[in-house]
Amino acid sequence: MNISTPEAASQLITLLASLMLVLQLLLAVQQMLVTNIRIFALQSLLLAAIAGVVGYAYGAWHVYVIALLTILGKVFFLPWRLERLVRQIKIEQEIHPFVNMPASMLICGALTVLAYVVARPITSLERIGSNTLAVAIALLLTGFFLMINRRKAITQVLALLTMENGVMLAAIALTTYGMPLVVEIGIFFDVVVAVMVLGILVFRIRESFASMDVSKLNELKW
């Protein structure tokens, strides 16, 4: 398939975006921590691929830069950093969510449907792909759910990162070229620094509480 035409690129992006959503649902039911991190890396790779397709189809070099940054940061560096953190603090691998697997699957499914409904009136504003915006909103909503549903601090960080993936997807869907490069680079560094800071915090929580279960953080009330 020749993806240099905008139509073909659009179709390819729709496919890649829906794969991102599939990975998100997988994340909701996956029980192993390291696998979770790798699923996130894969999802980020798809995001980078979308940026790459846009860059190729529209001949925009600065979108390639975005793709490259995504690969360096979210596909390699952050997953590596998070996996190292998991090894350092020697936590057990299994995630114990509040809601069990089938129920989480159902809730995520419902949230995805909701996202499509919410995005319906604004799909006309999409510049690229079809229903990419709905996928972005679905990533945001299921990210919310993942965050609420997880006890371990690291999994909450992952949930936040998948939401950020959703937002970046929306940026491409709505504007084609993404945001000005200075903004994209700034966001990239912010996310990297955020994960480093969160890593420090997770480490300290683990030391003080001898656990990473954030539901134990409940001393402060009104």
Added chain:
Amino acid sequence: MLLTSILCVPLVIGLLCLFARPRKLVEFLNIAGFVSVLVLGVKLFKTVVANKGNAVAEWGEFLRADALSTWMVLLIAVVSLATSLYAVRYFRRDLADATVTERRFREFYVLTPLFATGMLLVVLANNLGVMWIAVEGMALSSVLLVALYNRKTSLEAAWKYVMLGGLGLVLALFGTIFTYAAAVGKTGAAMPSFNWSRLLAMAPHLDHHLMTLAFIFVLVGYGTKAGLAPMHTWLPDAHSEAPSPTSAMLSGVSLKIAVYALLRFHILTTACLGTGFSRNLLLGFGLSSMLLAGPFILVQKNLKRMLAYSSLEHVGLICVAVGMNAPLTVFGALLHMGYHALTKPVLFFAAGNIHQQFHTLDFRRIGSGLVRTMPVTAVLLGLAAVAVSGLPPFGLFVSELTVIAGGFTSNYAWVSIVILTSLIIVFCGVLNKLAGLLLGPSDGKHPRETISASNVAAMSLPLGTLLLFTAWLPGSLRQLMEQAASIIRGIP
């Protein structure tokens, strides 16, 4: 190069403190840095006033300071300076008590200038994307400050702060992207400018639907950072668990920076839609924050948590005043920002002194009769409490009266009545709690406080400035605030 130097000074100070060894040098660098930021801020203020309110811009409009930004720069400079003055004795005592380690001490002096840089970039950046990045930077540099004491509770507070803040920022980024998308395709260029000033110039042509959505996302997002109810749950935790100098910066100025970010989008949305859509939302969220703060103050058992809820009240008032959109109320909101920034740090500084003496902030465990054991702190705390509850002769009385009067004269009488009611509740709560704490007999078990010049100076300088500016508001400052008010109201 004025704007660039305002940004660079604290950044450089932060980096220098990373390498400076002697403690005294680190402390001195911080104070000297914030003094120079204040001097540069005053210079910027003079330039903007001399320009008749025209914005100062640098780097091809990448940095831009109009009257509103300049006002915020002044607030940041004053609060940071007071904080760095107070921090000297505070951390020396903490080090002597071994409450903080040497490493944490250094962490504070590196992160505080970076925190200030983040805030300054928020108000000076013209590009809305860069503004988001700066808000995130400001949040990240303050997280570790909140967790400085490494107690279980402070880690919990920091975790809530960073997670809720992170969620808020993701939503705000979504809103920011929507705003940009609203401009895409409306100009000839494939990638339109993301500068606020340019977007404002083409505001009526922006996509209305997207701008509406954008404002809702931004309101929830930056509203979380501003601590607007019901997204405020992180606020009392973070503000009470952070070391007192950091609490002062969080409450005194960083909440207002988030409100500032919100205001930029409010101005844009109003210019685009031409309706009271964003105004009414601000009014609603502001009122809910004000109404929620009162009851929590009445039943509060912890001094710093009570102060945090009082900040919630004041941020609410600022949003309500902007929401009413009368010339008088918007001016009152800006005045209130300034007066509150001068008062709140003093309260947190006094709370810090009390915490170091009693090792608790629980009203019942501190007991009563503080005026006997800690006379200086108690008197300053009492004065600041009188100020923050809106009693004369302090400025907050004037600004609150301005807002309420503005409401009565502009079809918002009911809002003014709600404001009055909630102010009275807070007034009763704060004065009741503090009267119990300060007056009455003392159990005599605690030693008298040792008085240090820098500590008293850090607390009395802001209060003195507050009194000075209440009695005499310089004409140029008034002019600046009037210009800022007309920017907020969308009148060029």
